[in-house]
Amino acid sequence: MKQSRLMSLVESVANVVVGYGVAVATQILIFPVFGLHTTLAQNLKMGAIFTIVSIARSFALRRVFEAIRMRSAK
Template sequence: MKQTRLMSLVESVANVIVGYGVAVVTQILIFPIFGLHTTLAQNLKMGAIFTILCRARHNTVYAERRIMRSRPGVGVASI
């Protein structure tokens, strides 16, 4: 079954929200182990930065994949 554009958007937004939450919770749990003490506001800001960087990386990989697939015979295994 093919996913609709709307559901693809919903999935993407949910993925970003979950990733942001995981980043913030991870920071809150891990930073003190390394002696880093941050406020909730600082964790939220760092989580936002990490999320933006992650999305930028994802978009770069997606663009590279599209470029490679648009070139005949490049990046595709021949059978």
């Protein structure tokens, strides 16, 4: 069954929302190990930027693989 573009986006967003929390928590724990000291607000902003990029990447890859699947099904 073919996944719609909307459902591809919904799945990608859900995946990345969970990843956002993990990423921010990881930044808070790991940055100081490398001598990087950021505020919570800075971590949240960086996480937001990475999240937007991740959603776009995930959506684009999903659409590419869906196109490949549909092409090979013909």
